[in-house]
Amino acid sequence: MILVSHDRDFLQGLSEKVFEFKDKRVIEHFETIDDFLLRNRIENLKEIDLKV
Numbered sequence: 001m002i003l004v005s006h007d008r009d010f011l012q013g014l015s016e017k018v019f020e021f022k023d024k025r026v027i028e029h030f031e032t033i034d035d036f037l038l039r040n041r042i043e044n045l046k047e048i049d050l051k052v
Helices: 006-015 034-040 046-051
Strands: 016-020 026-030
Touching: 006 034, 016 034
Parallel strands: none
Antiparallel strands: 016 026
């Protein structure tokens, strides 16, 4: 199942994998949304849009 949401708490409780859509590619990360954001030094899901 693919789940799309901007609700970080909701995603944290349900996801163990993150798909990043970047530069016309899909990158699969085997980590929680919090781990993904921490590794990329992103504080808020809205910042992802600003980095693109």
